[in-house]
């Protein structure tokens with residue numbers, strides 16, 4: 423990582439004041455682990471949920487508002503805090519695809535209406551805002567409209583922050599409720615920058631994987647999480663891993679720790695990170711969801727030592743069955759990460775197999791050890807093993 427610049431607005435001594443909205447979620451919890459290791463950082467957070475950050479609650483350098491940031495009272499308190507902060511990081515969002523077409527109004531409120539107040543306040547207080555957006559703002563690739571099978575021309579599938587068009591499906595496909603809210607939010611941040619001088623950084627994450635991601639249904643949450651937790655739950659429950667629409671969609675997987683390196687580098691190098699958008703992803707870790715399912719099973723066997731998983735089933739489901747009406751997928755997300763490389767000196771380092779080993783071992787330790795003996799032979803396994 424490059425040498426930190428200390429060009430903060432309110433630097434007093436060497437202390438840096440960071441405010442994080444949504445500090446109790448997956449990314450927030452890892453960011454707290456990293457930032458609170460530095461005794462020069464004073465952190466204030468907003469989040470009603472503390473399950474993932476219990477280890478930090480007694481840290482004198484961390485102050486938590488354990489509530490949603492939505493009432494007028496809380497927004498007033500937020501303004502006070504933002505005024506004396508060096509940076510505000512906004513992580514709060516509903517970002518599970520299972521909600522995009524089933525609960526689109528909440529998705530739009532949480533991804534546009536509520537954060538727009540945060541952006542307004544940062545602009546009024548002239549406080550640097552690092553806003554977490556999503557790679558979904560790119561929507562689908564040009565390639566998916568040209569030719570479904572050939573992926574040879576990078577200009578048709580590679581996503582570059584400032585030049586790639588943002589392509590979304592029709593309004594009836596409510597999958598895009600999230601991506602279009604996030605896109606509008608980016609435009610809102612940018613408009614505040616152009617009209618009112620708001621200093622900003624926008625982050626577009628591409629599938630950060632690691633411990634504490636989402637929740638494991640029936641264990642620490644309910645509903646349908648993202649693919650990593652869906653596959654993990656299926657393995658723990660000895661249920662088939664489900665491939666949506668054949669598992670052809672591809673994603674690039676980046677380690678949460680590599681991603682946190684990038685965010686830390688932004689925080690410590692404001693001059694390089696300010697007033698631009700960054701893709702944060704790992705080009706070397708591209709997989710189809712069918713390949714990911716195989717790798718997860720393989721990893722589970724090596725972590726658990728349970729060879730009965732050799733025949734663990736994978737089955738196909740349609741997007742309609744899995745997510746309900748109005749689901750449409752992003753076919754492929756290959757990020758151009760030149761901006762993060764050149765400006766932040768960042769390079770993702772962790773190979774997909776290592777990311778999966780760490781994450782599967784984490785969940786196996788938490789939820790798998792006790793149940794593995796009682797399931798010495800596979801249960802709930804339909805025959806024959808489904809195709810993918």
Ligand code: UGA
Nearest residue numbers: 517519556557627628629630648649652664665666671711
């Ligand atoms: C989600 C969010 O919408 C993004 O904002 C976020 O940036 C991204 O996660 C992320 O983790 O970075 P997406 O990658 O589509 O986007 O979410 P997943 O639920 O992880 O789905 C990935 C792929 O796996 C999709 O093609 C989905 O259909 C498939 N899938 C999901 C399965 O095949 N089986 C499952 O059990 C679950």
